[in-house]
Amino acid sequence: QSHLVESGGGWAQPGGSLRLSCVASGISWDVYAIGWFRQVPGKEREGVCMINSDDGSMYRADSVRGRFTISRDTTKNTVFLQMDSLKPEDTAVYYCAATEWSARWVPVSKNDYTLWGQGTQVTVSS
Numbered sequence: 001q002s003h004l005v006e007s008g009g010g011w012a013q014p015g016g017s018l019r020l021s022c023v024a025s026g027i028s029w030d031v032y033a034i035g036w037f038r039q040v041p042g043k044e045r046e047g048v049c050m051i052n053s054d055d056g057s058m059y060r061a062d063s064v065r066g067r068f069t070i071s072r073d074t075t076k077n078t079v080f081l082q083m084d085s086l087k088p089e090d091t092a093v094y095y096c097a098a099t100e101w102s103a104r105w106v107p108v109s110k111n112d113y114t115l116w117g118q119g120t121q122v123t124v125s126s
Contacts, residue, residue, distance in 0.1 A: 002024070002026040002098075003024070004117035005023050005025075005096075005117055006020060006022050006095070006096045006117045007120060010121075012083075013124070017082070018083045018086065018122060019081070022034070022080075023076070031052070032101050033107055034079050034096070034097070035050025035098075036048040036081045037113075038090075038093065044110075047059065049068055050070070051072060054102075057105055059108050067083065069081070069084075079096065083122070086122075086124045091122060092121075092122060093119040093121050094122050096116070096117040097115065098113065099112055
């Protein structure tokens with residue numbers, strides 16, 4: 001059975017940093033897309049950063065470009081989201097998601113992802 005388990009959420013001051021981790025287990029896909037979404041109450045879940053497991057192609061939302069970085073440790077089946085220069089509007093529940101994907105780009109719609117973690121809260125406030 002496949003699982004995604006997130007960790008690393010919490011509280012940060014504006015301008016601060018947090019690092020999220022997502023450990024994937026039981027995934028049997030040869031090539032897949034994995035990444036991060038976020039959601040605030042009353043709004044759609046939005047894509048933040050995703051990466052293709054094969055060629056490393058990435059997507060970053062305009063709202064986080066230059067501040068958030070996605071990376072992976074293939075030896076530990078772990079994907080990271082380094083969040084710097086945090087803003088109050090980054091406050092959300094962050095979800096790790098994955099899907100089998102063979103194309104040389106990454107999907108950005110939540111509807112394309114079939115496996116989800118439980119989410120981790122990120123709060124940015126002073």
